[in-house]
Amino acid sequence: MKKDKLTQLLKTHHTDAFRWASQCCNYQHEDAEEVLQTSYLKIASGKARFNERSTFKTWLFAVIRNTARDYLDKQVRFEQLDPLSQTPAEAISEDRTNYRALLARLPERQQQVLLLVFYHGMTLQQVAETTNLHVGTVRTHYSRGKASLRVLIEKEKV
Amino acid sequence: MNNDEDLKAFFDDLRLQDKQETPPPFPELPAHKAGSLRRLTWPLTAAAAALLLLLIGWPEPSDTSTPTDTAVLVITLEAEVTTQTKTLLDTPESIYSWESPSASLIADF
Numbered sequence: 001m002k003k004d005k006l007t008q009l010l011k012t013h014h015t016d017a018f019r020w021a022s023q024c025c026n027y028q029h030e031d032a033e034e035v036l037q038t039s040y041l042k043i044a045s046g047k048a049r050f051n052e053r054s055t056f057k058t059w060l061f062a063v064i065r066n067t068a069r070d071y072l073d074k075q076v077r078f079e080q081l082d083p084l085s086q087t088p089a090e091a092i093s094e095d096r097t098n099y100r101a102l103l104a105r106l107p108e109r110q111q112q113v114l115l116l117v118f119y120h121g122m123t124l125q126q127v128a129e130t131t132n133l134h135v136g137t138v139r140t141h142y143s144r145g146k147a148s149l150r151v152l153i154e155k156e157k158v
Numbered sequence: 159m160n161n162d163e164d165l166k167a168f169f170d171d172l173r174l175q176d177k178q179e180t181p182p183p184f185p186e187l188p189a190h191k192a193g194s195l196r197r198l199t200w201p202l203t204a205a206a207a208a209l210l211l212l213l214i215g216w217p218e219p220s221d222t223s224t225p226t227d228t229a230v231l232v233i234t235l236e237a238e239v240t241t242q243t244k245t246l247l248d249t250p251e252s253i254y255s256w257e258s259p260s261a262s263l264i265a266d267f
Contacts, residue, residue: 003187011184018181033182044187099172118162118169146165153168 003044009056010040016120020061023115024068027100031071039067054129058122061130065112102152110145113138 010017018036025031039060042048048063050056103111109131116122116130124142128135 007187010187014184015181019176022176022179029179036182037185040185040187099168099175103172114165114169118165119173146162149165149168153164 006043006050010043010060013057013060016057017060017064020115020120021064021068023119024065024112025072026104031068031075035064035068035071038071039064042067055126057120058126058129061116061120061122062132065130102156103149105152106145106148109133109141110148113141114145114149117142 017039018032021036021039022029022032025035039048042063043050043060050059053059054062103114106114112131113127116127117124122130124138125135127133127142128138131138133141
């Protein structure tokens with residue numbers, strides 16, 4: 001793919017890509033920027049290549065997810081971050097529902113599957129391609145995630 | 159089943175919340191250096207392989223020069239018509255000149 005076309009596609013999906021990077025980094029803004037920058041560099045240098053087997057967005061999200069995973073693994077290994085400090089509770093006023101914190105209570109896989117389906121509008125097949133999981137596994141995470149989130153939402157209302 | 163309307167509403171609200179956070183500007187992408195290097199890899203490999211073949215496997219030049227003096231040798235075979243066989247021994251063996259292999263063991267004191 002030519003650089004101009006690639007750049008154009010990346011620009012088109014930039015906002016969605018940033019949101020996804022942010023979600024993969026537990027809404028840590030600086031980490032998300034770092035992950036996105038690294039992902040773009042991977043693509044520009046040819047380390048990550050779009051082979052047109054899936055949609056561009058699905059492929060881009062997979063690159064970002066893998067980059068975020070590597071980045072967070074290194075962070076945990078070298079800095080031993082306190083998991084409590086990663087709770088995405090900042091900048092949200094107390095009188096509003098903290099959707100991010102609510103979602104963060106779900107297991108990571110369930111969070112990602114629900115975000116990709118409901119937030120980013122992907123099909124289960126596209127989610128499977130992005131997360132590198134079997135579509136049956138994705139379906140399981142999807143069903144369990146929905147049930148768990150409903151329980152959390154009900155608890156929040158009470 | 160409510161067709162997940164409650165969850166859709168949840169994620170719509172989450173999306174609105176996220177919009178308060180502005181994404182960073184799109185960065186300038188660096189030149190596609192690795193790609194251009196990859197494009198050069200095949201020609202470089204082919205050139206190296208050709209050079210190696212030249213150095214190791216080049217065949218010795220064969221002598222293709224044509225002789226200046228051409229001599230024609232004609233061999234003629236003539237069949238000899240005879241009914242008798244010939245012995246291959248030119249000189250006949252004499253029985254008197256025969257010596258046993260163990261003759262040297264006999265000491266003549």
